[in-house]
Amino acid sequence: MNTAIEIRNLQFRYPDGKEALSGVSFSIADGECVGLVGPNGSGKSTLLLHLNGILPEAYPATPNIIIYGKSLSKDTAADIRRDVGLLFQDPDDQLFCPTVFEDVAFGPQQFGLDEEQVRNVVAKALEQTALLGSENRSPHHLSSGEKRRVCLAGVLACEPRVLALDEPTSNLDPRGKRSLIKTLKSIPATKIIATHDLEMVVELCSRTIVLDQGTIIADGPTHQLLGDEQLMLAHGLEKPHILRHIHPH
């Protein structure tokens, strides 16, 4: 099976010491859906920012991030950004164009597609996120659920092989959550989802990685990890309700 993501002993430290990563290693196979959970400040967001090379500012001599066989370096960063689509926590940070269409078209345009190709790819992405017809709307007229969907569309339009999502269900009402989960289920890309929403992890991810203070505490089947009450409580989490009536066997 193809390895989509390989992380080898990743270390990182912000200048003020916040959210460091100390020696994180794991691999994710093509098509897998992995949940990344942990308490606040554990390094989840920081880890995601490494996947497409936004961090660190200067890449190390020995590459420790390998995406579909390509090692992350200054030369490969642009390519890797096509393969890894990152959905940021705050949709307002990511939705920076004047209209929905322009924003979703941003990625494809940057990657050099021509007008016709851009239009096709944007239409497909809007359809996947149930936003057809909203092309001309301005971001400040959208609800937060809609903004999130536009951001997802913008990422999908780049046709990435890996989807890295940072707290995708935060600030969504139950309906918005349902709709997002349904959409994510229909996308075949490899997925890694950093989240506090443990119910969603149970529903979407067969595998879970628990991160705390920049180190991997556990990496295994979702039901096993999230069903382990002691493990959950020890790392600022709790056993999701959905698993409360399931006995591990």
Add this chain to the structure above:
Amino acid sequence: MHLPDGFLDVKTAVATGLFSATGLGAALRHAGRHLKPRKIPLIGLTAAFIFVAQMLNFPVASGTSGHLLGSTFAAVLLGPSAAIIVMSSVLIVQSLIFADGGILALGANIFNMAIVAPLVGYGVYRALRLFLRGGQGQLVAVGFASWFSTVVAAIFCAGELAWSGTANWRAAFPAMAGTHMLTGLAEAAITMLIIAAVGRTRPELVTDVDNSAASSSGRSTTLVYCALIVIGLFLLVAPHASPLPDGLEKVAAELGFEHNAVSNPVVSSPLKDYQIPGIQSASTATIAAGAVGAIAVFALSFLLARVLLPRQKSDAHTSVSPNHQ
């Protein structure tokens, strides 16, 4: 100071429009060449920030309030070229979307508030920083520069009104310069307060500005900026400078610098014969007030800086260490 349409005649609008286009063009060219792409969202966001900040009212006396213009603030924190772009963007959006400031008058408004004000503010700030050191010194320099640039911008505005024939220089100059010596006080105080507030949460945003490469303009850009200010002064202000030798006044008249009053007085002004006692010397009075005002602003800035940063001495050896250069 946002001039609506209808106050400037076409020639003034076109001339100031050309100045603005040149200044803004130079700033854009400089930014395009020297600005790191990482700064572009910062410039966009700062423009949005200044727009919002301008909407917030600082209560003065019952009914009146002051608010930030922001030209000097932007110039000190982002450098002159970025500030020109920031302030121009604010004025463009205000004019086109909110009808705050005319569209034909946009050239003049940009010239006054987005080119003259930031450049003068920046220049005065840097000059003062040569001998005003430390945190307190920075605040004093910012305060005085803010006041001064506001007054200068108002003087240019008066010059434009006079050149258009809308108002007599003898009335416009004292009115504009006078009122803006007062609003300039608010600008100085507010700018100092905000920079002090920013310095408390993120000192590196404030202490690095003097070293940052982003603030320095290339030689050709600086030349363009200086040329614009000088030409502006020459065209808009100098013709009205008090004791013009007769010969020069005749030349000025021939070049159309003298205003043309409307020739068909169906309604004659009730104030036609109104004369403030000694109105001939209103200009001189204004200049004198300006000099006194400058000293007062300096003093007040020193006092305010003391209040805002009580523990820092304006001593070259006391420094808040910058994180990077």
Add this chain to the structure above:
Amino acid sequence: MRHDFLDRYSRLDSPIHRLPTIVKLLGALGVVTASVSVSFTHPWFFVMVAGLLLILSAFTTIPWRFIFGRLVLLEPFALGIALMALLQENGGMLFLAILVKSTLCLLTVILLSNTTPFASLLQTMKRLGVPRLLVTILALMYRYLFVLIDEAERLNRARASRTFSASRTKKWHMLASLIGQLFVRSTERAERIYAAMTARGWK
């Protein structure tokens, strides 16, 4: 989202709204230039322009209350500066002329801005050769204007719920501190936006 009033009418569907942006832009510029250049000794011209603008206003289907509300809001500034004209000879005529001209120009821009989405204006600017950097910055500015207004409101509400009675000096300090916070947040958001832009391939 409360401040959609600032942009509420720019996407209506009326004959005026449907006109290409460049026509509206150049038309507005034309009306303004003409109003400014034509001498007030031809009052019929201004009556014509006023009539034209009122007819156009009717066609835009924008509520009259809104249009005149904006007019009334912005008029005082013109009034203030126009008073200076009174201190000249023949000032009365000049004062009237200025008032009429500026009002007509104001109405023109109100119509322009409320029948044209800002995004279209940006596209038109790009086509007219406005430097790309400036268009990008205007787009970013307009986009985040509403976000910052929201943030400012939130900061203000948080401050107000902890303030009971404040002297004027305290008010100034608190307002300045709010603005300072807003600036710091803006710089932090700018960093995140830059990350989001690079993530989708921006160079």
